[in-house]
Amino acid sequence: MRSKIFDDAELERLRRETIPSSNESAMAGDAAPHSTDQHPHVEAAMDLPVVVDSNDDEIVSHELEQMRSILEEAILKTRSTPLENRPRLPRIPLSKRNRAVVRALNPMLVTYLEASRDLCETDSILFGAAVAVCRIIGAKLPTVGRATTKTNAIPAWRKRIEDRIAKARALIGRLTSFRSGNNRPRIMRTVRMAFAGTNISLSQPDITQKLTERIDNLKQKIAAWGKRIRRFSEGSRRFNQNRLFQSDQKRLYKLLERPKVCGAGQGPDQADIIAFWRGLWSEPVNHSEGPWMEVVASQGVSVTPMDPITITPEDVAEAVRRAPNWKSPGLDGLHHYWLKGFVVCHAVLARQFQEALDQKSLPSLFTTGITHLVPKD
Incomplete structure (x- = not known):
């Protein structure tokens, strides 16, 4: 017989505490609308630009202050960094969180852009803002002077085939040595293992012919395995080149300029x-x-002379809108994506481009480029 841990009175008390009565529920419902009066700071917090992404992360006031400090540090560092020492900006995902960070930095850039004197300074401010976004979202920035190319992992099936080729070549060498008259114990043991499971004996008269057939069979297998690896390597090379052409044409042209691609010779x-x-x-x-x-x-x-040209912020916005996001950048390393995201720079760029047009001079940043030779057959 089971013993009762709680008596009837104790069970009734626990039931009332677990399941509230209808009167208590009604009282709780009447008191719910008045709970906001006890916390007036909640309504004030709702006025902040809060953006929620798929991970339910929010940009709140203390995060905005942290963003402001990161932005200031990045802009100051970019101003003192030469163009060739700037880090390569990565391609960031087009997520809600990342777009929210870019929008949050827009009003912070107004102070810096208003004090900008020329296009070079504006470019450094925008690049610093892009670096700040990458740091805030946790994107990896490559270190200056460090190679950013990753070594391709060799597939497991290719390793297995290469091991088979190495073993087959070793076996061919020992079979050839035995056919030449080498009767060392290690060679004899390898030859017996090669013909194991067959009716071929090493003492039969046509053993030389059997050895030749076995060697030819191994050579054909090696050729087939090698062709499979070459077919995979060629397809992988074409796939990587097509993908690199879509993301970074400059790097593709540099790879094509290598001597092994362009041809040998001095x-x-x-x-x-x-x-x-x-x-x-x-x-x-x-x-x-x-x-x-x-x-x-x-x-x-x-x-008739051409009418004077007036560049407006709408012209800059339209030109940026048609440009691809991650097209290979120029010497400054700034992609079009950042010009689209930082919309507060359009008016400043329009004014500074108009001044450069009136003065008939552009900074060297916009007149210097890199020419890559494309080899053709």
Whole structure:
């Protein structure tokens, strides 16, 4: 017979505590709307720009202050860093959280952009803001001077095939040695293992023919295995090149410029190259223009001059909108994605581009580029 741990009175008391009565529920329902009056700071917190992503993370006031300090530190560091020493900005996922961080930094950039004097300073401010976003969301920034390429892992099936090829080549060597008359115990043991499970005896008269057939069979297997590896390597190389072309064309062109791709052989002398191009572009040449120049000049007199161009923030926004997000950047390393996200920079860029257009001069940042030679067959 089971013993009762609680008596009837104790069980009734526990039941009342666990299941509230209808009167208590009604009283709790009447008191619920008045609970907001006891916490007035809740309504004040609702006025902040709170954005919730899939992980239910929120951007609250203390996070905004932390973002502001990270932004200031990143901008100060970027201003003192040369272009060639800037880190490579990674491609960040287009998630709600990341977009919320970019939107939160927009009003913080107004103070820095208003004090910007030229396009170079604006570019450094935007790059610093991009670095700040990467640090806030936890994206990895490659260290300056460190290689960012990752070594490709070798598939397990390829390792197994390479092991088979190595064992087959070792077996071919020992079978060939035995056929040449080497009767050492290790060689004999390997040959017996190679013909194990067959009716072939090492003392039969046609053993030389059997050895030749066995060696040819192993060579055919090695050729088939090697062809499979080469077929995989070629397909993998094409796939990686196509993917790299979509993400970073500059790196693809650098890979294509390697000697093993462009072909073997000694290149031309650097002094000869400099002398050749200097003769075309550096030395002045006196040309004798024909009468057609006078005809063209007379026809151009009647051409109406073009109206002055006025660059507006809408023009900048439209130009940025049509640009791909992660197109290979220029010397500054700033992708179009950041120009789209930091919308407060459009007015500043329009004003500074207008000033550069009126002064008929652009900083070297916008007039210097990198030319990559593309090898063709």
